Amino acid sequence: MQEHSFRILVINPGSTSTKIGVFHNERSIFEKTIRHDTEALRAYKKIIDQYEFRKQTILETLDHEGINISKLDAVCGRGGLLRPIEGGTYAVNEVMLQDLRRGYSGQHASNLGGILAHEIASALNIPAFIVDPVVVDELDPIARISGFSLIERRSIFHALNQKAVARRVAKQMGKAYEEVNFIVAHMGGGITVGAHKCGRVIDVNNGLDGEGPFSPERAGTVPAGDLVSLCFSGEYYREEVMRMLVGGGGLVGYLGTNDAVKVEKMIENGDEKAKLVYSAMAYQVAKEIGAASAVLAGKVDAIILTGGLAYGKQFVKEIADRVQWIADVIVQPGENELQALAEGALRVLRGEEEAKQYPRAVKTTV
Ligand SMILES: Nc1ncnc2c1ncn2[C@@H]1O[C@H](COP(=O)(O)OP(=O)(O)OP(=O)(O)O)[C@@H](O)[C@H]1O
Numbered sequence: 287m288q289e290h291s292f293r294i295l296v297i298n299p300g301s302t303s304t305k306i307g308v309f310h311n312e313r314s315i316f317e318k319t320i321r322h323d324t325e326a327l328r329a330y331k332k333i334i335d336q337y338e339f340r341k342q343t344i345l346e347t348l349d350h351e352g353i354n355i356s357k358l359d360a361v362c363g364r365g366g367l368l369r370p371i372e373g374g375t376y377a378v379n380e381v382m383l384q385d386l387r388r389g390y391s392g393q394h395a396s397n398l399g400g401i402l403a404h405e406i407a408s409a410l411n412i413p414a415f416i417v418d419p420v421v422v423d424e425l426d427p428i429a430r431i432s433g434f435s436l437i438e439r440r441s442i443f444h445a446l447n448q449k450a451v452a453r454r455v456a457k458q459m460g461k462a463y464e465e466v467n468f469i470v471a472h473m474g475g476g477i478t479v480g481a482h483k484c485g486r487v488i489d490v491n492n493g494l495d496g497e498g499p500f501s502p503e504r505a506g507t508v509p510a511g512d513l514v515s516l517c518f519s520g521e522y523y524r525e526e527v528m529r530m531l532v533g534g535g536g537l538v539g540y541l542g543t544n545d546a547v548k549v550e551k552m553i554e555n556g557d558e559k560a561k562l563v564y565s566a567m568a569y570q571v572a573k574e575i576g577a578a579s580a581v582l583a584g585k586v587d588a589i590i591l592t593g594g595l596a597y598g599k600q601f602v603k604e605i606a607d608r609v610q611w612i613a614d615v616i617v618q619p620g621e622n623e624l625q626a627l628a629e630g631a632l633r634v635l636r637g638e639e640e641a642k643q644y645p646r647a648v649k650t651t652v
């Protein structure tokens with residue numbers, strides 16, 4: 287019997303670009319990164335106000351490429367800063383749209399993903415989904431305790447890529463994602479290290495503005511007392527401190543660039559400070575992986591390194607040298623988020639999974 291085939295439009299909005307793809311089942315038949323002029327985006331006060339502009343740009347691009355959208359079976363967008371939810375594929379519904387519009391857990395370009403998917407899909411009378419948004423929260427209760435009773439640890443991470451890569455590696459090992467324990471380090475503009483236990487990310491650093499290794503542009507964990515003193519020194523506004531931690535932290539703060547390729551060039555040219563800082567970033571990732579191995583009680587089937595920084599051979603070597611005693615290190619550079627969105631939608635269209643209904647919130651209060 288011939289297998290039913292599905293055509294899916296996937297949308298991944300970033301701060302300065304919108305990545306789109308059209309998939310025929312698992313096969314990508316068209317992918318494009320639409321770059322948005324910073325001036326054009328600046329005209330909108332809030333990220334959410336950009337949705338009509340981005341929608342028109344997507345539709346014009348598809349039209350220009352000769353892609354007939356009436357043949358689509360579903361539209362799937364990257365989900366945003368919603369309420370904390372468990373991983374999976376979610377049908378876009380009214381409550382989700384409201385939360386995305388008001389930015390329930392903050393403003394992030396991915397908030398546009400579900401809205402754009404809904405806008406395009408509803409005009410075609412087909413379903414709209416989001417998959418594994420950054421707020422996927424499967425933390426064990428013990429991982430929520432920060433040590434300061436007024437602040438709870440939160441799960442904000444590269445859930446889409448981490449889970450997709452973990453599923454892929456599990457498959458290569460002949461196992462289901464739900465049968466293995468992995469440590470996945472996504473190393474991009476932000477860095478998140480997740481402890482994946484039998485299909486659930488039971489501990490992970492909040493890589494957006496919380497904690498963990500420093501990254502190309504984020505500070506990660508900083509000494510708490512010194513940070514409090516700096517905040518109350520009278521020298522900085524709140525926004526300035528936030529900008530120094532997120533966007534202006536990490537490599538940007540020390541070396542003035544978020545581009546690891548440039549940093550590697552600086553090191554090649556004998557820059558000792560660049561060498562120390564770049565090695566420190568690898569050191570902090572390795573330390574976080576070590577912590578995740580303790581979370582998994584040493585039962586680790588593999589350590590997976592992914593994201594743009596995983597292309598850096600020396601960087602990867604420095605991490606691997608410190609952690610390969612724990613488990614095999616598997617390097618999967620870059621990210622495959624469009625493919626992951628398509629696969630998430632396919633699992634539902636094929637009836638392998640049921641679309642989850644939002645909010646299926648997790649209990650977070652201690
Ligand atoms: N060949 C390479 N060697 C070393 N570093 C690289 C290479 N290619 C890209 N990078 C670095 O990877 C980082 C960006 O990674 P990536 O593209 O995954 O981030 P992003 O998508 O912008 O952010 P995020 O992954 O946090 O969502 C940059 O510092 C970039 O310089």
Ligand SMILES: CCCC(=O)O
Nearest residue numbers: 420442443476493494
């Ligand atoms: C950590 C959440 C994803 C991002 O880097 O924006």
